[in-house]
Amino acid sequence: MATVAPFNWQVRVYYEDTDAGGVVYHSQYLNFMERARTEWLRNLGFEQTYLRDDLDVMIVVCNAQLDFKKPAKFNDLLTITSEIVKIGRSSFEVAQTITIESVTAASTILVQGLVKVACVNPHTFRPVAIPKEILLKLE
Numbered sequence: 001m002a003t004v005a006p007f008n009w010q011v012r013v014y015y016e017d018t019d020a021g022g023v024v025y026h027s028q029y030l031n032f033m034e035r036a037r038t039e040w041l042r043n044l045g046f047e048q049t050y051l052r053d054d055l056d057v058m059i060v061v062c063n064a065q066l067d068f069k070k071p072a073k074f075n076d077l078l079t080i081t082s083e084i085v086k087i088g089r090s091s092f093e094v095a096q097t098i099t100i101e102s103v104t105a106a107s108t109i110l111v112q113g114l115v116k117v118a119c120v121n122p123h124t125f126r127p128v129a130i131p132k133e134i135l136l137k138l139e
Contacts, residue, residue, distance in 0.1 A: 004044065006082065006083040007039070007040040007081070007082045008081050008082075009036040010079050010080070011035065011036075011080065012077055013073065013074055013077075014074070015074055017074075022073060022074060023071035024073070026066075026068065029066060029068075029110075030064065032080055032098060033082075033096045033115060036081075036082050037094060037096075040082045044134075055131045055134075056128075057131055058119070059118070060118055060125075061115060061117055062091065062118045063115070064115045064116070065113060065114045068110075069109050069111060069112070070108060071110070072098070072110050078098050079099050079100070081097045081099070082094050082095075082096050084138055087130070087138055089130070090119050090127040091116055091118040091119065091130075092117060092138065093114060093116045094115045094117065095113070095114055096112075096113045096114075096115060097111070097113070098111040098112075098113075
């Protein structure tokens with residue numbers, strides 16, 4: 001199944017993202033990934049408000065697996081790559097990788113993640129099929 005090309009989004013690490021050791025706090029990587037998926041959906045033409053108000057759907061995380069390789073630090077410029085790896089009836093899985101560019105080498109992988117998101121009705125929070133309009137952009 002051919003899917004949409006990987007999407008890259010960059011984020012700068014601020015002090016508020018770091019812990020007492022000066023490195024990015026582990027849960028902050030989930031926030032970076034969430035922002036990247038939101039920007040990816042926006043790039044495809046799907047604002048969160050449009051999904052909720054016009055398509056009557058919300059996209060929620062139902063599973064996340066992270067593998068931490070190396071820490072990010074204050075002021076690092078990170079790239080989050082998001083790529084669809086599986087599409088189901090009401091959910092899809094997104095592989096996400098957080099990297100940092102190096103002056104002396106190729107980009108270094110800091111975190112790898114697999115996030116499963118589900119489409120739910122915004123009123124009942126019960127699963128619903130992925131809207132056709134979204135499927136057309138994903139496939």
